[in-house]
Amino acid sequence: MSGVSPVSPWRGPAKLVAKRTGLALVTLALVSAVIFTISGLLPGDAAQELLGQGATPEQIAALRQEMGLDRPALVRYFEWLASIVAGDPGQSLVANKPVAEIISERLPNTLILAGLTTLFSVPIAFLVGIWSAITRGRAADRALNVMTLAMVALPEFLVATIAVLIFSVKLLWLPSITIVPQDLTLWEFLRAYAMPVLVLGVGVIAQLGRMIRAAIIAELDRPYVEMARLKGVSQSRLIFRHVLPNAVGPIVNAMALSLSYLFGGAIIVETIFSYPGLASLMVNAVTSRDMPLLQACAMIFCAAYLLLVLIADTVAILANPRLRQG
């Protein structure tokens, strides 16, 4: 938004968005301090984990010095912050590789899984939400309500386990683990991703569907809807032309939350399907006390979350004429 001319009507929103961006950056800086402090509180360190149960205190001290773990925390924090800002999250203590390289191997996997799940679940969530809203109080709405509530309440590991037992072990239709070899045909690709996308989709569809329903119903109760109805606007035109644009703020916010969950919170699905994504990489980093990797993952998740929320806010601001005035 920075290249807008001063007289433009976009000036108000541009200022608002700039303010939000600034706030996001401050949040990110605070989070970095928290991540650093908390990861330092974990019992044991990379030197101990790497040398294992049988290490002597001298061996551990020597390795600590080599890794630079013996220097004061504050010094390490600012060095780390400086290099992160410069775009280099450092060297992994465990894998002997740059953290950036490790993450770049996993990030595409996470993006593919999150992307596919979004493509699959967002349209369905809209269908569910809209249908449920326009049939409010009737049988269809109640049935959808019970279904989405049940879907929200079911823990992911249960859905995943049952799905694996039915579709993989009993019927032998779909693979029970998601292996991502190179050069897959489209059919193989879809088969490989079917289960994790389905399982992740259950939660997203239910959450998002309910939010969309609530947002639309809130609008349907407004006087302008009554007015439009009286003027004889058709149902579909009413929903898509009048109601949805007004409900877009809460809906994009709900979407941002769901998507950020797909990004960093897919750990259960990654574990059950043995999928090499970012979340399991981070858990891996915690158990091996690979702090640079752990901190880089945490920062990525946090940055992605803030970015998605920022986008949602921006969309909401642009969609709402009152906010647009600044």
Added chain:
Amino acid sequence: MLSRRVLLGSMAAGAVLSPADQLIGKPRMGGRIRVAGIVASTADTLDPAKGGNSSDYMRLFLLYSGLTQFDGALRAQPGLAEAIETDDNIVWTIRLRRGVQFHNGKSLTADDVVYSLMRHKDPAVGSKVKAVAEQFAGARRVGPLEVELRLNGPNPDIPIILAQAQFVIVENGRRDFSVANGTGPFILKAFAPGIRTIVRRNPNYWKPGKPYLDEIELIAIPDELSRVNALLSGDVQMVIAVSPGSVKRVKASSSHMIMETKSGLYTDLVMRQDHPVTGNPDFVLGMKHLLDRDLIKRALFRGYATIANDQPISPLDPYFNPEIPQRAFDPEKARFYLKRSGLLGTRLPVYVSPAATLSVDMGSILQEHAAQIGLKLAVNRVPSDGYWSTHWMRHPLTFGNINQRPTTDLMFSLFFQSKATENEAGWKNPKFDKMLIEARQTGDVALRKAIYGEMQWMIHRTGGVGIPVFISLLDGYDRRIRGLQPVPLGGLMGYTFGEHVWLDA
């Protein structure tokens, strides 16, 4: 002085079919399988010195060969070494097999062996077996295919020690382990740490006719339930470490089987001897009588375990002492000893964790039995993460989990010698330490057996650990896979399945 002994003869080499082999038919060439281990992380390695978990060992044994190899009875068989000889257990002569080639075509020579053995002593290498390699005073090339290995002190177990995964042979001067150049049955095709290892058949492998499979893909599925599901759904053909609770499911499938490998692995109750309560000899005896070994074997391990006797040498070990009477679950005796210790009525925390196999359940059983005789145990369950560095051995009562080591000497020197860092219970016995050295120095196998037998008595009587059972290792596999046989040191043939298995049509 003893006469020169040949510890490994070339006679035993070659593919001699055992009766079991003949039963399951002639090996078939070709095919591809996918195998699931338990651990995958960014620390996955192609450097033998850094191998530290079951997945690493499997990967290393696919790509490299050792000077010796274990057989099903934990004896060393010839590998790259045709023969290993010594007069005094100090100076060892290793004669190498002729005509062995590395994957890049280079021939195996004495220099490769000298380099591979001595690099473990270099602190910069960061070897997991540096402590073991410290006993190597030096290795030198005697001829193109002959190496002399000199030790700092006598050790009759060298052929067995050299069979471990970390001591496989790499090429002279090799520092870059982003690729693997070994002499093993398979050649590296793709390697992504934390994700997968793919290997293809080595057509020039030094064992004629082996290996049988064209390709093996090694992945890891840390979650046990998912691992078993992947086996049953046909996504993998072999899995390591099936839990006793899943055996029924695997056996119910008409196309899958379970291999039980009896082993010396154990989960033990650790009673710190430097603590006033748990260091009381009567308390220790009382607790040992409180272990309900039969129940633990039956209920926790569904029978896939061997009753143990509070000493770490399993019946599989050639030095096992069968004369020690079995200690049984006896609440009356336990009450007697605990009463005599004056500690009945005290409240004691015991730390359990999923990190030590089934210690959570063992702790609960122990708590129940203790309560019945008036001893209050508070079971503190702590997470796996950080358990070994923050809890194990650091409270008066914890649970440990010890993998069988290949020799009696290693079991004793790592976990029971007074100065050992992993002497779990902090048990100090100067006589035991002296006998350990004595056994190492004698060339007389019968005498060594007598000394080791007495040492087992000592741990059984006064040692600070209660060892209820030795845990069997369980692996699951597709029925079409043939050639698997138990090797007690680890699952899937002590991690060496690669060159032995084939796929039936």
